[in-house]
Amino acid sequence: MKIEHIAIWCHNLEEMRHFYMTYFSMTSNEKYINPRKGFSSYFLKSGDQSAARIELMEMPGITENSGIRGRLMGYAHIAISVGSKEAVDHLTEKLRADGYRITGEPRVTGDGYYESTAEDPEGNWLEITI
Numbered sequence: 517m518k519i520e521h522i523a524i525w526c527h528n529l530e531e532m533r534h535f536y537m538t539y540f541s542m543t544s545n546e547k548y549i550n551p552r553k554g555f556s557s558y559f560l561k562s563g564d565q566s567a568a569r570i571e572l573m574e575m576p577g578i579t580e581n582s583g584i585r586g587r588l589m590g591y592a593h594i595a596i597s598v599g600s601k602e603a604v605d606h607l608t609e610k611l612r613a614d615g616y617r618i619t620g621e622p623r624v625t626g627d628g629y630y631e632s633t634a635e636d637p638e639g640n641w642l643e644i645t646i
């Protein structure tokens with residue numbers, strides 16, 4: 517079994533696309549548009565062809581999530597491996613310097629992972645891991 521992709525509803529599709537491409541070196545397909553539904557999306561992928569993709573989606577009428585994203589029942593976060601402790605530290609500091617909210621400082625967790633946590637532009641939680 518392989519997770520093929522994870523989908524995220526967005527308020528600002530272009531801002532979210534830019535974030536994941538800039539900070540996680542992802543590439544994007546051309547924008548898909550379904551004018552009848554008002555639906556638009558992008559698929560983003562990393563250089564690792566076996567990795568799951570992220571689908572960013574936008575459409576009018578999607579119900580707002582007014583809670584704290586990582587503290588709601590259901591999906592809590594996406595974990596993205598950046599390859600090394602130094603890369604976790606560097607990316608965490610870059611995100612902080614660029615004004616993104618860091619929700620957990622770099623650390624070794626109780627289950628042995630080295631990670632930090634941050635929010636993307638729309639408040640979705642990300643674990644940045646080795």
